[in-house]
Amino acid sequence: MRSIVQISLDLTNIDEALETAHLAMRAGVDWLEAGTPLILAEGLHGVRALREAFPETPIVADLKTMDGGYLEAEMMAKAGATHVVVMARAHEETIRCVVKAGADFGCKVMGDNMVCEDMVAGAKWLEDLGCDFVIHHIGYDERRGIAARGMRMPSPLDQLREVVGAVKIPVQAVGGLSLEQAIECPKYGAPLVVLGAPLTIDADAFKTADGDLEASLKLICDAVHAQTVG
Ligand SMILES: O=C([C@H](O)CO)[C@H](O)[C@H](O)COP(=O)(O)O
Numbered sequence: 001m002r003s004i005v006q007i008s009l010d011l012t013n014i015d016e017a018l019e020t021a022h023l024a025m026r027a028g029v030d031w032l033e034a035g036t037p038l039i040l041a042e043g044l045h046g047v048r049a050l051r052e053a054f055p056e057t058p059i060v061a062d063l064k065t066m067d068g069g070y071l072e073a074e075m076m077a078k079a080g081a082t083h084v085v086v087m088a089r090a091h092e093e094t095i096r097c098v099v100k101a102g103a104d105f106g107c108k109v110m111g112d113n114m115v116c117e118d119m120v121a122g123a124k125w126l127e128d129l130g131c132d133f134v135i136h137h138i139g140y141d142e143r144r145g146i147a148a149r150g151m152r153m154p155s156p157l158d159q160l161r162e163v164v165g166a167v168k169i170p171v172q173a174v175g176g177l178s179l180e181q182a183i184e185c186p187k188y189g190a191p192l193v194v195l196g197a198p199l200t201i202d203a204d205a206f207k208t209a210d211g212d213l214e215a216s217l218k219l220i221c222d223a224v225h226a227q228t229v230g
Pocket residue numbers: 008010035036037062138139140174175176177194195196197198
């Protein structure tokens with residue numbers, strides 16, 4: 001499979017999200033993600049605005065569903081999301097409901113193994129329940145908390161090979177990756193590369209020497225697209 005670049009729009013208003021999304025699409029990004037902050041701030045309107053501006057582009061709604069799964073997935077799919085996210089720590093029935101809604105409304109389901117005691121088993125569990133993708137995710141607060149206590153920050157790369165080996169569906173690694181690490185994900189067998197904080201929070205670190213964000217994002221997209229998995 002050709003590797004894919006997804007940009008997570010962890011922003012809090014539609015204008016900023018659209019501006020970043022336009023830049024990302026010009027640079028060659030494949031998928032847009034309505035990040036959790038955008039969904040909280042703008043809800044379905046945010047997803048609709050992205051769908052209207054980018055009629056053909058896959059849109060991941062990072063809902064992090066924990067309950068009421070069918071309705072959440074249905075609403076997001078009707079607003080234009082092509083992918084919704086359910087948590088492995090949700091009840092089994094919730095995951096089944098999201099998978100059922102995905103089938104009913106033509107939407108793919110990404111299962112997120114964040115905070116699973118056994119993240120490899122969590123990924124397998126998500127696959128067994130019918131999810132189409134696994135998000136192998138070390139959460140933002142967990143990473144910050146551990147770092148604040150002076151301990152080594154966990155990375156999704158630590159167990160990425162094991163997660164990839166445990167499932168047949170495509171895996172995405174998320175949480176605190178540097179750009180260099182994100183670009184390397186296909187080498188671990190994970191073809192869905194997400195670019196998050198480096199672009200939307202720490203843009204300076206992401207820019208090329210001449211400060212051209214779009215040009216540097218294009219280089220990153222080219223480096224990811226040059227890699228195939230499987
Ligand atoms: O999903 C996310 C997190 O749970 C906060 O909502 C973020 O999108 C994700 O953690 C992004 O990580 P970075 O790649 O470190 O930006």
